[in-house]
Amino acid sequence: MTFTEAQPAIRPCEYKVGKVLGEGTYAxxxxxxxxxxxxxxxxxxxxxxxxxxxxxxxxNEIKILKQVSQGHPNLISLVDYFESANNLYLILEYCRGGELFYRICNKGHYYEHDAANIVRTICDAVAYLHDQNVIHRDLKPENLLFRTADEDSDLMIADFGLARCLESDSYPLLTTVCGTPGFMSPEILQHLPYGKPVDMWAIGCITYFLLVGYTPFDRNSTADEIQAIIAADYAFTPEEYWVHVSDTAKDFIRGLLMLDPNERMTARQALEHPWLVQYAPRATARDLSVDPAQEALAPGDLLPHIRANSKSNAGDKLRKAVRAMQAAAHWSHILGVEPMNPNDLPMPVDEHLPTIEL
Structure with a gap:
């Protein structure tokens, strides 16, 4: 398999690989x-x-990255791609600053205006994607990375493995079931045709998560979580976790977690919501430092509750692994296929790449 129609050319490899940064089902x-x-x-x-x-x-991932990665400062860039005898390689911008949520937890303080600035950056990047008729389909905190460890680092949206380009605004719907259960929209779970609003639902879940440290539909089992999503069954509880969160922020979330996709805010509409506008003029989440004028709008530090909840919910790796297996079994049953055993999947072959085919 080659990436081009032309006969592959041979040249010395331009890269050497180092430590493993992460592993997934296919890569x-x-x-x-x-x-x-x-x-x-x-x-x-x-x-x-x-x-x-x-x-x-x-x-498809290459096509979309080539289309969008140079068009917005908060989208990860594709640098190169090639193949060898055993593997396919994508060379991507390296985000050394780590995941957003871990950066937040390592801060000395974290206020509502910090969350608003982060969400504004996400909405701005997603608005660009949607203008290009691209749906990300896997927006979640783990795919939000900082470019560097610097305080003024850009926040980046990563992992376009599930992204799709719509044919046109006249045919704005997809049907494939995919994504991460806690951030998937009702229409995906119900096997209904869907479009750009699925990303906005995910942003609603991310916003909720950034304000309290747990997701709006978190339940004890995948089945219960799916039923809660389909019914949009969420609440701003326990109350003590929401005491420092404004009604405007809650209204923003409600505008995204609408069952009817047509009633959800678009990315452009979200950027004009009072919750994001009131924390302007900063249009990007370039830091998490305290602005005294903005701090007065939402004076409570959200970090203590977020840290506590991250340890009991998002930080529980075993629980997340079990839920992932439950989700895989659930979708395999629905689709009528045998669940895939991760241990049976061939991972990329380690090789020194003395030459590569382009």
Whole structure:
């Protein structure tokens, strides 16, 4: 399999790989360094054997990244792509600043205006995607990364593996069931045609999470969580966790967690919501420092409750792993296929890449 119609050319490999940064169902991500410049990148590696019959997944990710990655400062960039005898490689911008939520938890303080500025950045980037007829389909805190560890680092939206480009505004619907259960919209779970509003539902869940440290539909089982999402059964409780959150913020969330996709705010409308407008003029979440004038609008520090909830909910890796397996079994049953055993999946082959095919 090749990425181009032309006969592959051979040239010396320009990158060397380092430590593993993460692993998923279909790919492994490693550090990569350009041999001549020494610049660090993230290298997403796909095993060719696993991708047989799924080539479109990688090609689609490349297509979308090429389309959008240079058009907005808060979208991760594709730098290069190539293949070897065993693997497919995507060279991506390396976000060294870590995940958003961990950065928040390591801060000395965190206020509602900080959350608003972060959400404004997400909405601005998603508005650009939607203007390009691209749906991300997997917006969640784990896919929000800081470019660097600096205080003024840009926040980046990463992982376009599930993103899709709509044919046009005249055909604005998809049907594939995908995403992360806690951030999936009702129409996806109900197997209904869907479009850009699924990203806005996810932003509503992210906003809720950024304000209190747990998701709006968190339940003890995947089945209960799915039923809660389908019914939009959420509340701003326990009250003590929401005491420092404004009614305007809650109204913003309500405008996104609407059962009817047509009633949800669009990304552009969200940018004009009073909750985001009142914390202007900053249009991007460039830092989490305290602005005294903005702090007066929402004086309570949200960090103590967020830290406590992250330990009992989002920080519980075992619980998240069990829920992921439950979700996989649930969708396998619905789709009538056997659940996939992660241990049976071939991961990318470790190789030194003396040469590559382009």
């Amino acid at each position: 492994k991500v490693k550090e990569a360094f350009h041999i001549k410049t020494g610049k660090a990148y993230a290298c997403k590696i796909f095993n060719k054997k696993l991708m047989v019959g799924r080539e479109h997944m990688v090609l």
